[in-house]
Amino acid sequence: MRQAFWDGKRVLVTGGCSFIGSHLVEYLIEAGATVRVVDDLSSGKLSNLDDAPAGWEFVHADLRDPQVAASAMDGIEIVFHLAAVHGGRGFIDLHQTACSSNFVLDGVVSQAAMGAGVDNFVYASSGCVYPVELQGDVTEEVRLTEPQVGPPYEADGLYGWAKLMMELRLAAMHAEAGFPSVSCRLFTVYGERCPESHALTAMVGRAFLRQAPFEIWGDGTQVRNWTYVTDIVRGLALAAEHVRDGSAINLGTEEGIQVHEAAQLILDITGLDSRIKPLPDMPTGPYNRVASAAMARERLGWVPEMPFHTGLKRLANWYFETRSKDSMSSAEFADKLITR
Numbered sequence: 040m041r042q043a044f045w046d047g048k049r050v051l052v053t054g055g056c057s058f059i060g061s062h063l064v065e066y067l068i069e070a071g072a073t074v075r076v077v078d079d080l081s082s083g084k085l086s087n088l089d090d091a092p093a094g095w096e097f098v099h100a101d102l103r104d105p106q107v108a109a110s111a112m113d114g115i116e117i118v119f120h121l122a123a124v125h126g127g128r129g130f131i132d133l134h135q136t137a138c139s140s141n142f143v144l145d146g147v148v149s150q151a152a153m154g155a156g157v158d159n160f161v162y163a164s165s166g167c168v169y170p171v172e173l174q175g176d177v178t179e180e181v182r183l184t185e186p187q188v189g190p191p192y193e194a195d196g197l198y199g200w201a202k203l204m205m206e207l208r209l210a211a212m213h214a215e216a217g218f219p220s221v222s223c224r225l226f227t228v229y230g231e232r233c234p235e236s237h238a239l240t241a242m243v244g245r246a247f248l249r250q251a252p253f254e255i256w257g258d259g260t261q262v263r264n265w266t267y268v269t270d271i272v273r274g275l276a277l278a279a280e281h282v283r284d285g286s287a288i289n290l291g292t293e294e295g296i297q298v299h300e301a302a303q304l305i306l307d308i309t310g311l312d313s314r315i316k317p318l319p320d321m322p323t324g325p326y327n328r329v330a331s332a333a334m335a336r337e338r339l340g341w342v343p344e345m346p347f348h349t350g351l352k353r354l355a356n357w358y359f360e361t362r363s364k365d366s367m368s369s370a371e372f373a374d375k376l377i378t379r
Contacts (some may be wrong), residue, residue: 042199043341044280046071053102053148055120056083058232059090059163059225060378063119066272067092074132077102077111078122091369093164108147113153119281120148123201127237128256130168132317132322141201145267149208154220155208158291159280160220164206164287166328168224174325177260182331186226194327206287209298213285221282226330230268230350233356239265239351243358248308250314253306257323259299259315264292264329267345277339291330292343304348308355310375354355 050067054060055076060083074095077086085097100107102122112118113164122144124137131138143163169183194200205222205270211220229239236328238256245253274290282288302315335341 042070045276048072049075049114049116050119051075051077051110051111052081052121053077053116054120055095056080056087056097056232057121058087058234059228059271060082060119060121061087061232062230062268062273063121063272064088064095066093066269066276068092070276075111075115077107079219081251082125082234086347099354101353102148103144103341105147105151105209106284108151109154110159112151115155117161118148118150118152118157118159119161119163119275120145121165122148123375125198127323128324130236131196132324135197138196138198140172141198142204145201145205146208149212149220150203153212153216153226158219160207160209160218161275162205162220162222163275164222164224165199165202166224166226166289166291166330167195167369169195169328170205171195171325174327177262177297177327179327181262181327181329181331182280182293183289184186184331185289185334188287188332210285218285219283221287222285222287222290223278224287224289224330225266225271226273226289226328227263227265229265230267230354233268233354238263238298238307239354242305242360243309243355244362246311246355247359247362249311249313251311251313253302253311253313254316254318254323255298255302256309256318257298258301258319259297260315261298261323261326262329263298264294265296265301265347265350266290266292266343267350270345272345274335274339275339277341281339288334288338289330289332290335290341291332292347293332294347295327295332296347301351304351308352310361350366
């Protein structure tokens with residue numbers, strides 16, 4: 040899959056041992072790039088890169104240290120900044136202080152990249168930057184468009200505010216100093232290697248445990264556009280190739296799926312005959328978060344390719360195969376599934 044743009048490119052992926060980061064590293068190497076991965080392994084796993092082709096180096100370090108960040112940029116042409124304190128709904132709702140550390144991380148990394156004169160800086164932003172008030176009615180057909188992020192801002196928790204502030208910082212750096220960048224707003228990514236701290240993997244984990252009744256967070260009506268990781272990775276690469284003006288672009292499928300629909304699909308795929316039990320007191324976040332992908336189609340030529348049912352089946356197959364080989368007890372699995 041060598042591509043002329045990436046052939047010989049020297050690329051940095053921060054957080055490259057994460058779920059999304061590891062898939063991106065594989066994609067870039069196969070496209071012809073040489074990749075430096077910097078990760079503190081606070082949430083990522085080096086084993087996520089076990090099957091990556093040759094052509095990458097690993098640096099175990101904390102990028103909040105300005106000297107570390109400056110060193111990481113040495114010789115780099117393109118930066119993909121994915122490193123962050125992050126997690127599923129439960130994590131970002133209950134660990135606001137930890138999520139606020141992203142303000143520091145993002146500032147240090149972007150400053151180092153500007154000092155190094157990189158050719159482009161691709162930032163993994165989030166749908167959490169959108170005003171919460173736009174996402175409350177599940178009876179509406181929501182398509183969040185990029186210009187809707189503006190004053191008065193209303194991001195989703197400190198995690199969303201950190202993402203929003205970095206977007207605004209990058210836009211200012213471009214306007215004032217010509218710094219090349221693009222912010223990609225990722226919407227509810229899923230796929231192989233996605234941890235149990237995220238909703239779909241948590242539900243697949245419950246199916247693995249044969250949970251009955253089958254628990255879901257909230258009342259089940261909340262809507263998301265789950266986007267498969269390979270589509271996200273392709274979108275990030277296209278953004279690096281085509282956008283350098285500091286703007287933000289959604290990467291999301293436009294395919295709105297309610298949580299109870301996703302849960303029923305998981306039960307069908309895994310052959311579990313169980314009643315779905317809503318947990319309305321658990322964290323849910325905004326009830327209707329679906330992206331418009333019009334700008335991504337126009338500016339990147341990006342169209343998501345993975346249908347939800349097919350991607351969900353791949354996630355379930357991967358999870359069952361890997362967990363069946365794991366020595367972890369059922370009790371330990373169950374304990375992990377409450378953190379999403």
